[in-house]
Amino acid sequence: MPNIFYTKTDEAPALATQSFLPIIKAFSKTAGISIETKDISLAGRILAAFPDFLSAEQQKSDDLEALGTLAKSPDANIIKLPNISASIPQLKEAITELQAKGYALPDYPDEPENNKQQEIKSRYDKIKGSAVNPVLREGNSDRRAPRPIKNYAKKNPHSMGAWEKSSKTHVATMSSGDFRSNEISLTLPEATSVDIRLTNERGEVDILKSGIALQKGEIIDATVMRRASLLEFLKREFENARKEGTLLSLHLKATMMKVSDPIIFGHALETYFRDVFDQYGDTFEKIGVDAREGLEILFNKLRSLPAEEHNAISSALQKAMQHGPSLAMVNSDKGITNLHVPSDIIIDASMPAMIRNSGQMWNSKGEPQDTKAVIPDSSYAGIYQATIDFCKTHGAFDPKTMGTVPNVGLMAQKAEEYGSHDKTFEIAESGTVEVVDKESGKVLIQHQVNPGDIWRMCQVKDAPVRDWVKLAVTRARATQTPAIFWLDEKRAHDAELIKKVKAYLPELDIAGLDIQICDPVEATKRTLHRLKQGKDTISVTGNVLRDYLTDLFPILEVGTSAKMLSIVPLMNGGGLFETGAGGSAPKHVEQFLEEGHLRWDSLGEFMALAVSLDFLGNKYKNSKAMVLGSTLDQATEQFLEEDRSPSRKVGELDTRGSHFYLALYWAKALADQSDNLELKDKFSPLAEMLESQKEKILQELLDAQGKPQDIGGYYLPDPQMIKEAMRPSTTLNKILDQL
Ligand SMILES: NC(=O)C1=CN([C@@H]2O[C@H](COP(=O)(O)OP(=O)(O)OC[C@H]3O[C@@H](n4cnc5c(N)ncnc54)[C@H](OP(=O)(O)O)[C@@H]3O)[C@@H](O)[C@H]2O)C=CC1
């Protein structure tokens, strides 16, 4: 059985893997460890879902399913790189690319007309959005910036925009009618199963979802976002942005919240271009415009119209942008606005980037400008407003002196909102949605609803909560750091969770530890005050705040979440080691294709691999694996000290060069240690060879830069072409072959 599973993903991390994996394989072979790759890329997942449309040679195994099963076994040791969580536009692009490559896949049926199409759509919908992480995350999350990373940031502080007290930047969020205000929650006293049903005003019953099994002690909650309240809010705030002269920026998580957030995004787009949608609604209907897909696809679809009509609508759209509030830009050079692609405005990465940049985003002229950050649901929006207020009062944080905020996140088994998409519904007609106990017939939760309301139910099982509380205490104890549970007793769901936290904490050894529970806004304030003074505070949060905070704090502290150590101790004893908390960085691929320079920083991979080796060494008493792990950590430290991360500029060290340095330092650390003499003997000549050929290798790597690259595809690049592009140093390749 292979010992470590490494994931093949998409975009920049997948390119980086082509260069780094051969190094890992060569080094780990010396300890008898084999590495197996599992393909969880978007293209791989699509192909695995449609065997009946493919020839025998084209069919692919379902690697995600296999890994999901493995994650439940004590033997799991998985290194998980970031993958694309596809929006509909990305999914369609990938399908088109695969079709062009000769895979006879069906088109994505936007509006299925029969059962067959409905079945195809539901296969694609399983691939859409965050379809990978929730399957693998059979454990809670432990993310932190390791000491060497913090030390590096303190010595080499990244840029941090200054904050003015007069900044107009702020968060706009709903005060009623949103998910937060309508939440109802309860804890199941006994195992049961429930149906979700909608009874319309004529008394007709539609079962929205049937037979959801619930465990004893499981918390469920349900809530609704009212369309009318949302539209009123969007209209008001868009108008305010225009009057205030701030940029307008929408922040959602259309990937993880793949049902609710694209709907909200669509409403925002239609609100912004209200007049155009009113005037050209019929035409839009005819050419299949769906506001949820964003402005980019809308522009593309207009091309199918006769020139005159096309021009008229384009100019109406331009006029709306001239007269409406200025849109924040994702890429001002290319005219890509905040409303172009729903997956471009992922809240976890985009809000911290704004806060780091003096609270400003980019306007259409490419200038920074104060911004109204629109975060419709108020459940978590307050933490960003509190951070903005803090920066206005106290100025920007200083990476040289600030503390750190590690996170312990409740995530296992599709916890909370991030597991809710199969229980989220856009309501078709007025009535009552009820969660009904199938055994007793009792209505557990009910909401009055109107057409267009977004209703959802979330679950969190008891075992993950226990495990999370324990993980928090373990981390607080191991680091002697105060821990705050970010839970709001005024929120229905959090109130249930607080009861559990209060019950489970006393079962653990918490003597002498500083553990508090406070609502997210208060937790933000306390944490930020300590952070400013250089003090560390563990944030113990639910799943959404786990996601938000593990970008927010790393981006402020160390410049990027890519440098995070991200461990998922799996509940059945295995280990899942995620790399960083950042995503798949599409901009990096663009730069690589244009100028042959890849700026993906693999520090997350280095750190994940070290813990994975250590985990394996301990588990199977493989002392060589442990030595490989500890020397890899030393190599990473040296890598940081000598600043060998990829530069952003072509003609300078890129990802491939950074991997060479890692290999050099790792080989040297192995040659210098004496815990395992066999490894020492093996790596001493390798270290010498790498050192003596250093200039030649670096030159070969540099020579490969500065020209456009063709890798034969975006979602499914040609394996041989990426291999050649990512391993251009024959000298380095030959040396690695000798191990
Ligand atoms: N765990 C996972 O699988 C995750 C997947 N994603 C997916 O990634 C895609 C893009 O998401 P998006 O929200 O734009 O954010 P990304 O996290 O991909 O990127 C945000 C920015 O962070 C910087 N960054 C992130 N990782 C690295 C790295 N290793 N080295 C250097 N810089 C890095 C880059 O900045 P710069 O451009 O300035 O270099 C990048 O543009 C989506 O499909 C999303 O779903 C997102 C988060 C996690």
Ligand SMILES: O=C(O)CCC(=O)C(=O)O
């Ligand atoms: O799975 C995803 O879509 C993103 C996950 C993410 O952002 C995170 O876990 O930090």
Ligand SMILES: [Mg+2]
């Ligand atoms: Mg995230």
